[in-house]
Amino acid sequence: MSEPTGVIHDIGYQRYTGPRLGRRHVFGALYLHGLRTAFGLGRSAKAKIFPWLVVGIVLIVAAGLTAVRTQTGQVVMTYAQFADAMSWLVIFFVAVVGPELVSRDLHSGVLPLYFSRPLPRGDYALAKLGALGTALWLLLGAPQLVMFLGAAFTTDDGMHGVWNELLDLLPGLLYAALWAVVFASVGLLIASLTGKRAFGAGGIVAVFLMTAPIVGILSIMPSRTVNELAMLGSPTALVHAVGQYTLGDLLIPGGQTEDQIGAFGPVYVAVAVLLVAGCVALLLLRYRKVAAR
Amino acid sequence: MTLLATESLTKTYGGRVTALADLTVSVEPGIIGLVGANGAGKSTLIKILLGLLAPTSGRVSVLGLDPTTDPAAVRARVGYMPEHDALPPDLSAAELVTHLGRISGLPRTVARERASEALRHVGLHEERHRAVGGYSTGMKQRVKLAQALVHDPDLLLLDEPTNGLDPAGRDAMLALIHRIGTEFGISVVVCSHLLGEVERICDTLVAIDGGRLLRADRISAMTTATDVLAVEVSEGTDELAARLAALDLPVSREGRLLLVPLADDATYDLIIGAVAELDLPLHRLDQRRHRVAELFATREPSHV
Numbered sequence: 372m373s374e375p376t377g378v379i380h381d382i383g384y385q386r387y388t389g390p391r392l393g394r395r396h397v398f399g400a401l402y403l404h405g406l407r408t409a410f411g412l413g414r415s416a417k418a419k420i421f422p423w424l425v426v427g428i429v430l431i432v433a434a435g436l437t438a439v440r441t442q443t444g445q446v447v448m449t450y451a452q453f454a455d456a457m458s459w460l461v462i463f464f465v466a467v468v469g470p471e472l473v474s475r476d477l478h479s480g481v482l483p484l485y486f487s488r489p490l491p492r493g494d495y496a497l498a499k500l501g502a503l504g505t506a507l508w509l510l511l512g513a514p515q516l517v518m519f520l521g522a523a524f525t526t527d528d529g530m531h532g533v534w535n536e537l538l539d540l541l542p543g544l545l546y547a548a549l550w551a552v553v554f555a556s557v558g559l560l561i562a563s564l565t566g567k568r569a570f571g572a573g574g575i576v577a578v579f580l581m582t583a584p585i586v587g588i589l590s591i592m593p594s595r596t597v598n599e600l601a602m603l604g605s606p607t608a609l610v611h612a613v614g615q616y617t618l619g620d621l622l623i624p625g626g627q628t629e630d631q632i633g634a635f636g637p638v639y640v641a642v643a644v645l646l647v648a649g650c651v652a653l654l655l656l657r658y659r660k661v662a663a664r
Numbered sequence: 665m666t667l668l669a670t671e672s673l674t675k676t677y678g679g680r681v682t683a684l685a686d687l688t689v690s691v692e693p694g695i696i697g698l699v700g701a702n703g704a705g706k707s708t709l710i711k712i713l714l715g716l717l718a719p720t721s722g723r724v725s726v727l728g729l730d731p732t733t734d735p736a737a738v739r740a741r742v743g744y745m746p747e748h749d750a751l752p753p754d755l756s757a758a759e760l761v762t763h764l765g766r767i768s769g770l771p772r773t774v775a776r777e778r779a780s781e782a783l784r785h786v787g788l789h790e791e792r793h794r795a796v797g798g799y800s801t802g803m804k805q806r807v808k809l810a811q812a813l814v815h816d817p818d819l820l821l822l823d824e825p826t827n828g829l830d831p832a833g834r835d836a837m838l839a840l841i842h843r844i845g846t847e848f849g850i851s852v853v854v855c856s857h858l859l860g861e862v863e864r865i866c867d868t869l870v871a872i873d874g875g876r877l878l879r880a881d882r883i884s885a886m887t888t889a890t891d892v893l894a895v896e897v898s899e900g901t902d903e904l905a906a907r908l909a910a911l912d913l914p915v916s917r918e919g920r921l922l923l924v925p926l927a928d929d930a931t932y933d934l935i936i937g938a939v940a941e942l943d944l945p946l947h948r949l950d951q952r953r954h955r956v957a958e959l960f961a962t963r964e965p966s967h968v
Contacts, residue, residue: 387816391769487744
């Protein structure tokens with residue numbers, strides 16, 4: 372009998388002497404992992420259904436709008452308006468993906484495995500926040516890019532037309548970023564409070580939708596000042612008001628503008644900034660407590 | 665080099681609950697058993713060693729580093745296996761351990777290689793690609809151990825690693841820990857409330873109770889008393905005792921047993937020779953070790 376040729380040797384335990392990457396790389400790894408989780412990549416098929424359903428809907432809407440525009444030459448929606456029109460989908464996306472990113476970790480007890488590693492506890496929260504924000508921005512930005520490409524390839528004014536289109540697109544993408552930042556910070560904070568995904572999702576939907584009537588009630592109060600400040604009542608309206616103030620007729624094309632915010636534009640911007648800063652601060656505080664448990 | 669050292673380490677919660685009280689201990693590298701009843705302060709001590717909790721007062725050093733001022737440096741060189749369930753059910757073991765390896769600072773490809781190596785060392789092979797949710801308790805414990813090992817730490821902190829395992833699973837886990845401590849060259853701190861379990865694999869034992877140090881020493885120093893042989897014969901116990909005494913063996917009686925201090929292998933021969941000469945039915949002859957438990961048995965437990 373001849374000796375077997377392919378012998379597998381048990382080489383035993385090998386010590387690792389190679390490089391250990393720093394904080395930036397670790398943050399990046401966690402951020403990318405979060406972004407992939409948001410779209411269900413590297414996860415079960417079931418986890419992919421919802422995110423890609425939403426992505427499918429926004430892309431189909433964008434394709435439809437592009438088709439209408441190329442056929443009839445009529446602009447149904449500006450880039451910024453597209454984000455507004457998709458606000459419901461954004462809320463549901465946050466309600467599903469936010470808890471997916473943080474509640475799941477709280478529930479499974481995996482956090483001690485993270486916090487016993489050289490990962491500052493604030494970095495965990497910020498990486499998850501960045502992942503959710505980026506996912507939302509992609510969700511709103513990708514369809515705008517589709518609309519832009521459609522418009523750019525069918526423009527009659529050559530390069531000048533493309534340039535004009537691009538100048539319309541950029542504010543739209545910035546407005547999408549505003550949506551992403553506000554919704555990610557509020558949504559993630561709510562999700563981080565519970566280990567149950569259903570509670571997290573319910574809480575997020577409640578905060579975003581149940582606050583809408585507040586805006587409605589305030590806007591019919593018999594005081595002009597109260598009416599003009601009514602949109603502070605809900606995060607959705609707040610984002611819309613900031614968009615109205617900063618983008619003007621890109622969001623509300625000329626003619627149909629009804630001055631809803633009066634001279635309070637700067638107030639809305641300030642409140643939006645404070646809201647985001649407050650949510651991020653509370654989120655960091657939350658994980659300071661969780662890590663020590 | 666000192667592996668761990670604490671100096672008057674005290675931790676109180678809210679100024680009332682005392683988890684650790686004036687704990688001063690210093691241990692050398694090796695396999696260290698940290699024993700104490702539930703609530704003795706083991707988990708609090710581990711969290712302080714990892715820099716997750718700040719001590720109320722006192723000093724602490726791990727691998728020569730101070731976890732209160734440089735927690736990231738400590739955690740980069742320490743692997744931690746928590747007591748409770750810590751695995752997301754829908755990820756596979758390979759994915760989870762790879763991901764956690766990256767969080768420990770390993771480059772992507774290295775993390776993947778070391779993850780499958782670590783899983784292989786703990787005895788998970790093909791099943792490592794299945795979702796963790798379908799694993800048995802024993803397999804989950806192994807995954808938890810593998811994730812603590814993936815970044816090649818210099819020190820492992822294992823919190824109740826045999827929790828929830830059946831006797832065979834316990835033995836396998838203890839054997840694995842022993843192998844890590846001896847063959848891998850990684851120091852291990854094993855937390856347990858079961859003294860009999862850790863004394864089998866540890867070379868140093870630290871016992872705490874109510875946040876205070878009961879005793880810390882090398883096992884060899886605790887069991888310096890020589891081993892004894894227990895002899896039992898079905899009949900003729902007195903004759904055998906007299907014969908052994910005539911052979912200059914310091915024999916003593918304990919019920920039906922005769923206890924003979926084990927000097928060397930010749931002691932066995934002498935006893936067997938005596939039994940054979942007297943033609944007595946030998947029931948048993950076995951070696952008894954002093955149990956470390958005996959060292960604590962005389963102390964009054966301070967908790968009820």
